[in-house]
Amino acid sequence: MAATAQRPLNVNWLPVVLPAALLALWWAATLRSPDGLIPQPQQVAQEFVDFAGLAGHNDSFSGTLWPNLLASAERVFGGFLLSAVLALPLGLMIGQLPIFRRMLDSTLQVLRPVPVTAWQPLFLILFGLGSKTALFLVTLGCFYPILLNTVLGVRSVEGRLLEAAAMLGVSRSAIFPKVVLPAALPGIFTGLRLGLGFAWVVIVVGEMSGVRTGLGAMITDAREVSRTDVVIVGMITIGLAGFFSDQAVQALSRRILRWSPRHAGADR
Amino acid sequence: MPALIAERVAAADATPAEPILKIEGVYKRFAVSDGEVEALRAVDLTVAPGEFVCIIGASGCGKSTLLRLVGGFDKPSDGRILMRGRPVTGPGPDRGMVFQDYGLFPWLTVRRNVEFGPASRHLPRAEIKAIGERFIEMIGLTRFAGAYPHELSGGMKQRVAIARVLANEASVVLMDEPFGALDAMTRERLQIELLSIWEGTGLTVLFITHAIEEAILLADRIVVMSPNPGRISAIHDVALPRPRDIASPAFNTLRRELGALLHGKED
Numbered sequence: 001m002a003a004t005a006q007r008p009l010n011v012n013w014l015p016v017v018l019p020a021a022l023l024a025l026w027w028a029a030t031l032r033s034p035d036g037l038i039p040q041p042q043q044v045a046q047e048f049v050d051f052a053g054l055a056g057h058n059d060s061f062s063g064t065l066w067p068n069l070l071a072s073a074e075r076v077f078g079g080f081l082l083s084a085v086l087a088l089p090l091g092l093m094i095g096q097l098p099i100f101r102r103m104l105d106s107t108l109q110v111l112r113p114v115p116v117t118a119w120q121p122l123f124l125i126l127f128g129l130g131s132k133t134a135l136f137l138v139t140l141g142c143f144y145p146i147l148l149n150t151v152l153g154v155r156s157v158e159g160r161l162l163e164a165a166a167m168l169g170v171s172r173s174a175i176f177p178k179v180v181l182p183a184a185l186p187g188i189f190t191g192l193r194l195g196l197g198f199a200w201v202v203i204v205v206g207e208m209s210g211v212r213t214g215l216g217a218m219i220t221d222a223r224e225v226s227r228t229d230v231v232i233v234g235m236i237t238i239g240l241a242g243f244f245s246d247q248a249v250q251a252l253s254r255r256i257l258r259w260s261p262r263h264a265g266a267d268r
Numbered sequence: 269m270p271a272l273i274a275e276r277v278a279a280a281d282a283t284p285a286e287p288i289l290k291i292e293g294v295y296k297r298f299a300v301s302d303g304e305v306e307a308l309r310a311v312d313l314t315v316a317p318g319e320f321v322c323i324i325g326a327s328g329c330g331k332s333t334l335l336r337l338v339g340g341f342d343k344p345s346d347g348r349i350l351m352r353g354r355p356v357t358g359p360g361p362d363r364g365m366v367f368q369d370y371g372l373f374p375w376l377t378v379r380r381n382v383e384f385g386p387a388s389r390h391l392p393r394a395e396i397k398a399i400g401e402r403f404i405e406m407i408g409l410t411r412f413a414g415a416y417p418h419e420l421s422g423g424m425k426q427r428v429a430i431a432r433v434l435a436n437e438a439s440v441v442l443m444d445e446p447f448g449a450l451d452a453m454t455r456e457r458l459q460i461e462l463l464s465i466w467e468g469t470g471l472t473v474l475f476i477t478h479a480i481e482e483a484i485l486l487a488d489r490i491v492v493m494s495p496n497p498g499r500i501s502a503i504h505d506v507a508l509p510r511p512r513d514i515a516s517p518a519f520n521t522l523r524r525e526l527g528a529l530l531h532g533k534e535d
Contacts, residue, residue, distance in 0.1 A: 163341055164371035168385040168436050169361035178388070182375040259375040261418040 039229040047229040048236070061230050064218065069237060071213035075131060075206065076199045076245070079138025083195060086139070087146035088188065094147075095154025096180060108147070116141045116202050124210060134206030134214065141202035142195035149194065153187020154180055186260050189253040196249055200242035215241075287350075288472050289315040289338065289440055294347035296333055296498075306497035307333045311347070313491060313500065315440075320466055320473045322487035324480060326530060330498020331476045335442050338474065339365045351440070361385055364433025366443040370425040372417040378428050379404060379413040385436025403431040406465065423454035430462070434469070443475045447482070459485055463510070480526045484519060485512055492529050502529055 023041055030040045039047075049055045053063030093100045116137050123140075127133040157180050165179045207216025215234050222230035257263035296308040308330045315321055323331045336342045338349055340359040349356045351363065359365075372381050380387075383400040391399075404413050407427040417425055426446055433441055447455040463486060466473055477483050483490045484506060492502040504526070508518055 160367060160369060160371045161373060163339075163359065163365070164367070164373070165384075166341075166359035167339060167361070167363070167365045168388060168432070170388050174388065179373070182373070185375070259377075259416040259418070 037228060039232065044229050044232045044236075048233050051230070051233050061218070061222065061227065065237065068213055068215050068218045068234075069241065071131070071211075071217075072203050072207065072215045072238075073241065075135045075138055075214065076196075076203050076241075079135045079202075080142050080196050080199045082135070083139045083142035083199075084146055084192065087143050087191070087195075088150055091147045091150025091188075091191070092154055092181070092184070095151040095184070096176060101151075108144075112144050112148075117205055120205065120209070129210030131211050131214075134203065134211055134216075137206035138199045138202050141198045145194035145198055146188075146191040149187045149191025150184065153184030153191070156187065157183040186257055186263060189249070189257060189263070193246065193249045193253070196245055197242060200238055200245070204238060286317070287314045288317040288319075288352055289313075289474070290350040290353075291334070291338070292348050292350065294334070294337060294344045294349060296330070296337065296342070297345045308337075308344075309497040309499045311498075311500055313503075315472060315474065317439075317472055318470045320475065320486055320488045321491060322475045322477055322483035322489070323491045323493060324477055324483045324526070324530065325493030325498075326495055327478065328498070329493040329495040331493050332444055333498065334493075335365075335444050335474065335476055338440075339363055339442050361389075361436045361438060363440045363442055364436055364438025366426070366429050366433060366441060366446045368445045368448050370417070370422075370429045372425055372428055372432075374417050377414050377416055378409055378420070381417070381428055382431045382435050384432060399435050403435040406434070407431045407461070421454070422450050423458055426450065426458060427461070430465070434465070434471075438471075440472045440474060443473065445476050445478065448477070448479075455482075462486070467510075480523055480530065481514060484508070484522050484526070485514060490526065492526065 027041050030036060030038055034040060034043075046055065047061075050057045050059075050062050052065045055062070090104075094104055095101075119140060120133070120137060123133045123136055127136055161179050161183060162175060165175055170178055203214065204216035204219065207214035208220045211217050215238050219231050219234040222228070222234065253263055291311055291313040294308055294311040295306070298305045298307055311330075311334060313321075323334065325331045333342070337344050338356065340356045340363065351360075356363075365371075373384065376384065379400050382403050383396050386396045386399050400413075401410075404410055407430065409424060409427060409431075412420065412424065417428070420428070429446070430441075447458050450458065459482065462473075465471070473486075475483075475486060487506050490504045490506060491500055492504070493499065494501040504522075506522065508516075508522070513519060
């Protein structure tokens, strides 16, 4: 009940089993070809250290982890926030007001299947070569998960709670902030979580043409000079960045949705 | 009819005090795929202030429909419902509803749920707090004031739901099989608690149940409804002194009579 509910220290080895097995498989498969197309794990590990600027090699990728990660993170979080600012109010309105639903639903359903990659050429023309295009592609990528889950959250508010509020004397205009919005929060958080996850997917596509910085740009550059080790380092970096930003959103939702049995505890 | 209980026709019912609630010639029809269903036909009922009225009937007799009409969640197809002489047009804080599935706001603590009505009326903070404390104490959940609904048992949730309408100064409490989802022991405890709250506050209670025993234990009057179409088939005064002894012969006699009325056989 108290806010200081103790969480057990999680020294569980189960999550490590699969990565360790994959690593072993990779190591075994590349054991006999130290100069093959696919680098060995230890080569990638060395490259990672150098990439982070800790090895003191002096190739063009040395020490570029932080500026590239920072550039990508800026676009990911910038695009994500912009998307949330647009999708949340729109989703709340579509969920709450039938007139908005009637007006927008079919248009959105037609636009939704169009993938971000298909929009990219058009975005390049509209916003030019550069980080603006990458940022707006991220915005677009986050948009539908946030929007649709917000709409769903609003629409799945239990009728019973609306009746309870009316019975307690809540006026029509106060129903939305006092009942609909808090009841929709779990849906909204699901949308934000999916959206942010998608942002890290989209950023690589967004950075593959027209920008010089960012993890996507770095992967593209590395591919062109056949530095597969750098490509893999970039992949791992994106994976970890996505993982940690997801953890942050989950921690936030556990705090805010402490009342919700589905969110209060960790989902283990 | 045996002499132990006085049976009267609803329309002839003469309550001594000015009625707090009057149901006059109420019909409710629902459209269904092949026409119309008459859920309620010609329902008349007058409830005096402070009265504890139980409505019993088999499922489909329209007892929940009737309660929802009084609550203002639905409108009668015909007839009218008067609350202190004024027609009911929608839900309102004067008629507090206690739902079988509680209807608590899951994102609010016990305290905030109980304070919800007063807070919605923008009372001064100190007053809201005092009201909250008073009613949480009344239901014996002071220790759980900071808990969220999902952390409570069913019985505790229903206590909170009752405190919530009391804190909102409901003068009539509408209860739709409120203890139907609870285990037998919890149900008994809550029945006793409800009676003591009712005796201490002068509330008017309209209580729906399908359990005959529960109705006899609680009610001043028992309204028996029957289905197809839903209507009032009998009204019984319960003249047994309180606190009532469910093992007494009089209690059992009444149970048998009502059972016969409800099921068409001896219970």
